[in-house]
Amino acid sequence: MTYSTDECCPHFSPEKWDKKHHDWKHKPFIMESIPTLFHIPFPPMIGKKAEKMTRLKEAAKVTEEHKEDALFLFRDPSAFRSELYLSTTGTVPHANNVAISGKFVSRVFDGNYNAIPKFMKQMDAWLVTEGLKAKDYYVHYAYCPKCAKKFGANYMILFARVD
Numbered sequence: 001m002t003y004s005t006d007e008c009c010p011h012f013s014p015e016k017w018d019k020k021h022h023d024w025k026h027k028p029f030i031m032e033s034i035p036t037l038f039h040i041p042f043p044p045m046i047g048k049k050a051e052k053m054t055r056l057k058e059a060a061k062v063t064e065e066h067k068e069d070a071l072f073l074f075r076d077p078s079a080f081r082s083e084l085y086l087s088t089t090g091t092v093p094h095a096n097n098v099a100i101s102g103k104f105v106s107r108v109f110d111g112n113y114n115a116i117p118k119f120m121k122q123m124d125a126w127l128v129t130e131g132l133k134a135k136d137y138y139v140h141y142a143y144c145p146k147c148a149k150k151f152g153a154n155y156m157i158l159f160a161r162v163d
Contacts, residue, residue, distance in 0.1 A: 008144055010067040011068070012153075017106045017107075018106070022105070022106060024101055024103075026099040026100075027087065027099060027101070028089065028097065028098075029071075029088060029099070030086050030092045032083075034082050034084065036079065039082075049084055053095065057086060057092055072141070073159065074141070103161070104160060104161055107126065107157070107158050108157055110153050119158055127162065134160035134162060135162065135163070138159040138161075139156055
């Protein structure tokens, strides 16, 4: 996941992530947090944190073999703070290394950031049909705003923790 002007976000394939089950056992990530105002982040802070996390990850040489496999997850534990998680393949020096474990189900949605509550309700309804219930949510945005415009879609993956 690099942020150069030539190539920013890799092309996203929704079918790879939609209605998939994931069993993460100590999946490595690095984590940062940012302040939000009623779940609305301050965009410049996201970019600065993303760039910092990406630089650390690349310097540690713990990037995924395929760029499209990298996950940049957002989780809002409160209305005033978001946690940002960048997947890695190992330990990153000088970063907050964390591991996420659990059973997750992912669904792909296409829409604006402010539609996430609606997408979560749709996900919850679908999970009921699967005999599951979400205990927590993480969101991966497939494209930055510039690439969403370029590709004509604003895909996001909702990861529902179901264990």
